[in-house]
Structures are given as C-alpha cells and as structure tokens.
Amino acid sequence: MTQLTELERAAIEAILAEKPDHFGPLSEQLQSVTVEKRENTGGGFFTTISVSSLAPAAIVPSPLGLKVYANIDGMEHGLGMLLFFEQGRMSLLEGYSVGGENTSAIEFGTVAFAINDSPATLHGNVR
Template sequence: MTQLTELERAAIDAILAEKPDYLGPLSEQLQSVVVEKRENTGGGFFTTISVSPLAPAAIVSSPLGLNVYVGVDGMDYGLGMLLFFEHGRMSLLEGYSVGGEDTSAIEFGRVAFAITAAPATSRGNVS
C-alpha cells in the first residue's frame, strides 16, 4: 500500500474543489486514502484507491471531475481526470488521454504537470 503521487493528489484536490458542498466528508476520506494499485494503460492511467471505513460516506454522483484536466510534460493534449466512488467512498482515479496520445512511456509519479480547467489544444511541454 502506498500514498498518492503529487499528480494524483493535485488532481483529486482539484476535483474536490468543484464540489464545495461535499468538501467535509470528502476531505476526511482523502486523509485516509491508500493506493491499492496503479496501471498505465497506454491511454492514460487508473489508480485504484481505498479509504478508511471509518471515514464518512458522501452522497455524490459518480464520477466527479468533468472539468479537471492535467497538462503533462511530453503530451500535446494532456489528461482528463475522473474520480469514481463506490458506496459513497473514493475508489478509482482515472486519467485519460484527451487527444488519444500513447502514455506508455510516461512515468506519472515523476512527470512535470499542471492542473487546468480545460483540455489543451496543443500543450506540448509544461516544464
């Protein structure tokens, strides 16, 4: 079990900021997040997460993050971000390639990135 990367944490923070009404229970969940599994799919990534069963559940529609994007060094268009829930608890963070770019060679735990509110039309490098 591991902690969130900087990119994962920044993406979740940006997603939660879109829903200030739920920030209390979701912030409590975020304090107990543990990464169960990571997968670079070649078209983005999946990060499977779990939260403490003692953290309060939130009544939210799943997924959240319909307006959160990440400019990623080495990608022209970057990633869209979605946060999924099961039974009111965070369960999966998805980063999907907005422009269909291959992400196989990107190390998402080390890459330079910037959170944005819209997908890039051609971002290039963010560093």
C-alpha cells in the same frame, strides 16, 4: 500502504473542489486514501484507491471531475481526470488521454504537470 503521487493528489484535490458542499466528508476521505493498484494503460492511467471505513461516506455523483485536466510533460493535449466512487467512497482515479496520445513511456509518478479546468486546444477534425 502506498501513498498518492503529487499528480494523483493534485487531481483529486481539484476534483473535490467541484463539490464544496461535500468538502468535509470528502476531505476526510482524502486524508485516509491509500493506493491499492496503479496501471499505465497506454491511453492514460488507472489508480485504484481505498479510504478508511471510519471516513464518512458522501452522496455524490460518480464520476466527478468533468472539468479537471492535467497538462503533462511529453503530451501535446494532456489528460482528463475522473474520480469514481463506490458506496459514497473514493475508489478509482482515471487519467485519460484527451487527444488519444500514447502514454506508455510516461512515468506518472514523477512527470511534470499542471492542473487546469480545460484541456489543451485540439486542432483539426477533433471535436
């Protein structure tokens, strides 16, 4: 059973803070999270996760995280972070490149990062 990286855990904790009314069940799920698979897509990453069947389900919209971002060392604009649910249980964490930057060379397990509530400023014709 693989554990979450610091980036994954910090992102999930920030996302869960968006739903304080569901903190109990979501916190219990977080305590039992294991990583099933990781993929650096070149445009961010996917982390497939599972939680204990004993952890209570939470009725929340999927995805959560519409206001959670990570400044990533080596990226100008960073990542947006989304947490997906299946049947009320955490199932997938997605980090997507906000500015379309290539992430192939980034080691997300060890990279320096900071969690924010807005992306890095984009310039030019990007809206």
